[in-house]
Amino acid sequence: MKFTLRKPLPHEVPAWVKTGSLYFVTQCAIPVGTRSLVEPATADALLQSVRYYHEHQRWFARLFLLMPDHLHALISFPGDVAIRECWRGWKRYTAKVSGVEWQRDFFEHRIRSDESWEEKAAYIRENPIRQGLVSEAKSWPWVFES
Numbered sequence: 001m002k003f004t005l006r007k008p009l010p011h012e013v014p015a016w017v018k019t020g021s022l023y024f025v026t027q028c029a030i031p032v033g034t035r036s037l038v039e040p041a042t043a044d045a046l047l048q049s050v051r052y053y054h055e056h057q058r059w060f061a062r063l064f065l066l067m068p069d070h071l072h073a074l075i076s077f078p079g080d081v082a083i084r085e086c087w088r089g090w091k092r093y094t095a096k097v098s099g100v101e102w103q104r105d106f107f108e109h110r111i112r113s114d115e116s117w118e119e120k121a122a123y124i125r126e127n128p129i130r131q132g133l134v135s136e137a138k139s140w141p142w143v144f145e146s
Contacts (some may be wrong), residue, residue, distance in 0.1 A: 013048075022075070026073075046100070050064045050073075061074045063145050065142065125137040
């Protein structure tokens with residue numbers, strides 16, 4: 001079986017996109033199908049780093065939820081911060097302190113309306129329910145919300 005390398009995803013923000021736009025971000029851990037992100041020590045370290053980045057205005061996390069092998073976030077970035085560089089730095093740091101191995105790239109989608117924001121937030125909050133991990137969203141402990 002022949003494997004081909006994936007091309008890197010483009011993460012450059014066009015000049016016409018408003019500074020502070022909100023993004024829906026998904027990042028997967030390696031290997032997929034494990035519970036590596038919700039081991040208590042790992043999850044605590046990841047959420048502490050999310051809070052640190054938020055409090056130090058490296059990004060503005062509205063919602064950040066850890067699943068067993070991936071995460072979802074609704075997040076905006078300051079105007080002088082490149083999304084790719086900020087995310088890469090966070091992944092590098094969290095890999096060192098928590099031992100998480102991340103997939104090379106990430107998926108991001110700019111939120112274009114309040115309605116879309118609400119849909120994405122509901123999708124994120126309900127993800128643990130859909131996966132059969134909890135019966136109600138408020139029971140899932142691995143979430144940061146501002």
